[in-house]
Amino acid sequence: MQIIEQFTDVTAVSVVFNFLDVLLVWYVLYKVLTLIKGTKAVQLLKGIFVIIIAKIATDIFELATLDWLLQQVINFGFVAIVIIFQPEIRRALEQIGRGKLFTRTTSQQGEEQTRLIEAMKKSVSYMAKRRIGALISLEKETGLNEYIETGIKMNADISSELLINIFIPNTPLHDGAVVIQKDKVSAAACYLPLSESAFISKELGTRHRAALGLSEVTDAIVVIVSEETGAVSIAVDGKIDRNLTIDEFELKLRKLWFGPEQDSNLASKLSWGGNKNG
Structure with missing residues (x-):
């Protein structure tokens, strides 16, 4: 037994x-x-x-x-x-x-999230008003290293001043896309894959096609500022939201970058502020 x-x-x-x-x-x-x-x-x-x-x-x-x-x-x-x-x-x-094989991304909290969103909002607003073309891709789970290798590596802290200066016309880095990883501007002047979809509006140029192309093959968030009209757009999952106001841009970016909870928090703050002013 x-x-x-x-x-x-x-x-x-x-x-x-x-x-x-x-x-x-x-x-x-x-x-x-x-x-x-x-x-x-x-x-x-x-x-x-x-x-x-x-x-x-x-x-x-x-x-x-x-x-x-x-x-x-x-x-x-x-x-x-x-x-x-x-x-x-x-x-x-x-x-x-x-020791980072299985740690791809870490979400920033509180003040850091607010700082990153404000930097993006300020730079996009500045460039939209002056019709400065811009293409900014934000890495999520899918790695963007192969696109970073096509550009100029920077590894710089995100700031509105840096993003604006990158896209000023006739500067060495303005032609191409900026790639952001976590809280760093990893590279500028990067080449992104162009979308080959036959359903893209004919009025969209190369910058928008590149944004859609990257969003089709990765889960990246791609921000576009039109050089012709100054319109602000966001491409994600092969779809594009065009002609966003700055407040709409902030809400959508926060939701996509940091999650629905952050989006609802900001929406309630904006609503409270509007009622107060009203």
Whole structure:
């Protein structure tokens, strides 16, 4: 009986550890997919999936030549992946070294949130009144490092003065997009992917197409100030809200950047202020 009890205990422990093992594997896979979401690596995963399906099909239907060709692709694919995605692999290793592999973003609270929103509001209002074209992308969960690499790295604190000066015409950094990560202006003069949608209004130019293009492949918030009209717009999830007033811009940006709770708090403050003045 004692032997049977020991065997039962060992089996139960092994089941628990096996269950934890599976959970950890799924968690790591989920985090890796979160890290590469919206990057070139997603297309790589799609390609790998197609190759695996094709390899299974060649085995089933006994297509010897195609099976041999796919086997060569699989054999040398790992080396090709390392070469092609060397920048992404380097960044991942750097994050591991800093202990930041699984920590993508941290939400700023209280006064810091207010400071960031005020800086954005002040700079956008200034540029809209003077019809200074601007394109500002705010990183959320999807990494924007591949777009940062196309521009000039800055790693500067966010301020309205800095954002305004970047987009002043005929300056070295005004042509392109600014990328913001957390509370830093990470880079300026960055190139963003243009949307290829056939449903975009013909009156929208390259700046708006770039904003929509980035919002289609990432979860970034993209702020646009039109150089022709001074209109303020926000693009997110492949959709664009145009001709926003400054108050509407502030409410929407706060909601998208910091969550619905912050948006409702600000709305109640504005409502209270309006009643007081009325």
